[in-house]
Amino acid sequence: MDDRNEIIHRLLDGDPDEEERARIWKRIEADPGLAEELRQLNGVMKLLARSGMRSPGADFTASVMSRLTERRTMHRDRVLSFLFGERVLRWNVATAALAAMLVAVTIIAVRPSGPPGVRTPADPSAFPVTFRLYAPQARQVELAGEFNRWQPDATKLQPEGGGFWSVQVQLSPGMYSYMFVLDGTVWVTDPHAELHRDDGFGYRNAVLRVEQL
Amino acid sequence: MGTEEISDDEIIERCLGGDRDQYAVLVGRYQDMAYTVAYRMLGDEGRARDAAQEAFLSAYCGLKRFRRRSKFSTWLISIVINACRDQLRKRRGTIALTDVQDSLRSGAADPEERLREKERADMLQQALLRLPPEYREVIVLKHIQGLGYHEIAAMCGEREGTLKVRAHRARELLRWALREGGWNHG
Numbered sequence: 001m002d003d004r005n006e007i008i009h010r011l012l013d014g015d016p017d018e019e020e021r022a023r024i025w026k027r028i029e030a031d032p033g034l035a036e037e038l039r040q041l042n043g044v045m046k047l048l049a050r051s052g053m054r055s056p057g058a059d060f061t062a063s064v065m066s067r068l069t070e071r072r073t074m075h076r077d078r079v080l081s082f083l084f085g086e087r088v089l090r091w092n093v094a095t096a097a098l099a100a101m102l103v104a105v106t107i108i109a110v111r112p113s114g115p116p117g118v119r120t121p122a123d124p125s126a127f128p129v130t131f132r133l134y135a136p137q138a139r140q141v142e143l144a145g146e147f148n149r150w151q152p153d154a155t156k157l158q159p160e161g162g163g164f165w166s167v168q169v170q171l172s173p174g175m176y177s178y179m180f181v182l183d184g185t186v187w188v189t190d191p192h193a194e195l196h197r198d199d200g201f202g203y204r205n206a207v208l209r210v211e212q213l
Numbered sequence: 214m215g216t217e218e219i220s221d222d223e224i225i226e227r228c229l230g231g232d233r234d235q236y237a238v239l240v241g242r243y244q245d246m247a248y249t250v251a252y253r254m255l256g257d258e259g260r261a262r263d264a265a266q267e268a269f270l271s272a273y274c275g276l277k278r279f280r281r282r283s284k285f286s287t288w289l290i291s292i293v294i295n296a297c298r299d300q301l302r303k304r305r306g307t308i309a310l311t312d313v314q315d316s317l318r319s320g321a322a323d324p325e326e327r328l329r330e331k332e333r334a335d336m337l338q339q340a341l342l343r344l345p346p347e348y349r350e351v352i353v354l355k356h357i358q359g360l361g362y363h364e365i366a367a368m369c370g371e372r373e374g375t376l377k378v379r380a381h382r383a384r385e386l387l388r389w390a391l392r393e394g395g396w397n398h399g
Contacts, residue, residue, distance in 0.1 A: 009381040013362075043396075044387050047337050048356040056248035056262050061240045064269045068233070071270060149231055150277075187277060 004031075008038050012045060126170040127210060131178070133190065136163030138182040145178025145205075147171055152181040173212050177205035221285040228276055240269050243286055246358070247293045253353045254297040256342045264296040271296070283367065290358065291368040294350060301346050333396065340390035348383035351376050 007024050010016055016024060028034050131143055142152035147169060157165035157180075177197055180188045189196065193206030219238065227235040247268055251261035272279075272292050279288055341349055350369065354360045355376075362373045362380075369376070 005381070005385070009377075009384065012384070013377060013380070040388050040392070041384055044384055044391060045356060047333060047391070047396075048352065048387075051253070051334060051337055051357055052249075053245040054249045054252050055245050056265055060244050060248070060262070060266075061237050064240050064244075064266050065234075065237050067266060067270060068236070068273060151230060 004034055005037070008034065008041060011038070012041060125212065126172045128168050129171050129208065129210060130166055130168045131157065131180075131190075132160075132164060132166040133157065133180050133188070134163050135165055135180070135182055135188075138165065140183050141165040142181040142184070143167055143169070143178060144181055144187075145208075146176045147178070152184070171208075171210045173210050176208045176210065178208060179205055225276055225279065225285065228273070236273055239285065243289055244269075246286060247289060250290055250293045250353055250358060251297055253338070253341055253357055254294070254346070254349060255300055256338055260300055264300050265293060267296045267299075268293040283364070287360070287364055287368065290354065290360070294354075294368065298346065336391060336394045336396055340387050340394065343390050344383055344386055348379050348386065351379045352383045352387070355380055 007027065011021065011024055028038060133141055135141055141157040143155040143157060144150045144152040148154040155167055155169060157167040160166050178190070180190060182188055189204050190206035194209065195207035196204045197207045198204055221239065221242075224235050224239050228239075244265065247265040248261055251264040251268070252258065255261050255264060268289060272289050275292075279285070341352065344352065351365060354365045354368070355362065360368075362376050365371075365376055366373045
């Protein structure tokens with residue numbers, strides 16, 4: 001791009017200060033070719049600016065909302081199928097041993113400890129479960145999951161010192177997806193979770209299994 | 214409080230709180246903008262509608278990751294642009310320069326002037342489609358949506374200087390394409 005074009009485009013982008021703009025205008029006034037180029041480019045800009053908004057049609061919003069429902073239903077069906085679908089399991093001694101270890105880890109993870117947590121359901125089968133995260137840089141850590149309808153501000157972790165945060169929540173037996181939220185904006189998957197589950201929208205939730213002892 | 218008075222942030226909070234129906238308010242608010250960007254990028258009404266719908270669905274799924282560093286509308290445009298890039302990748306080399314059925318809303322009452330305006334709009338769309346996609350993006354975002362270079366830079370992950378060079382070249386190419394199409398730049 002030569003210098004003549006450059007100054008016109010600088011003008012169109014609104015870059016020059018008042019002094020430079022005055023110099024450019026002086027140059028344009030003295031150069032009919034440059035003035036014609038500017039006229040044409042201004043015409044292009046006007047045409048673009050006047051091209052206006054277009055409407056996708058009156059049914060667009062309804063269509064998006066309907067597809068949203070479809071997508072969520074498909075996601076729910078996939079999860080239900082994963083959880084409750086019938087499947088044939090092939091096993092050997094090694095697989096059985098691994099399964100037994102997982103059960104043992106789960107039981108240890110949900111072993112009752114300490115005072116009641118932030119959520120105390122009437123269900124007498126609820127266990128106190130401690131969620132803990134190491135986040136030394138965080139000013140605030142919250143917990144969002146299926147047990148609090150994914151509302152982070154409902155369950156705040158308390159600093160334990162040394163960069164650790166924790167909170168205790170009463171949970172009935174079941175499977176719960178959850179994530180931590182740092183400083184109200186950054187969603188973090190629990191790196192130490194026993195299980196993870198794709199949420200169908202490109203993210204991975206941590207999953208906690210709470211079982212009856 | 215009517216939905217017109219509710220801020221985007223408030224609606225997003227409600228959606229995140231489980232009130233999914235509130236999202237329809239956001240869709241209604243920005244559907245023309247999303248569709249216009251997609252149409253200018255793709256030049257095909259059906260594909261533009263698909264891209265805009267995909268963008269709204271992706272935006273909904275990503276609401277909890279929306280950082281609020283930008284306006285919702287700016288964030289949505291970046292998702293629309295990505296959806297358009299996907300569409301363009303899928304049909305690389307097969308961009309139709311015809312089949313542009315522009316139904317531009319015209320304020321002109323005179324049928325002849327309306328016709329002239331439609332011709333100009335068709336010519337503009339065809340000229341836009343002749344630009345390389347990365348040039349078209351800058352032109353659509355800068356001169357049709359009126360975004361600043363700093364916003365586009367954040368959206369596209371490019372340097373402002375690079376975007377300005379693309380805009381300069383794109384304007385020159387548009388001028389050339391429109392002149393070739395018989396427009397007198399008036």
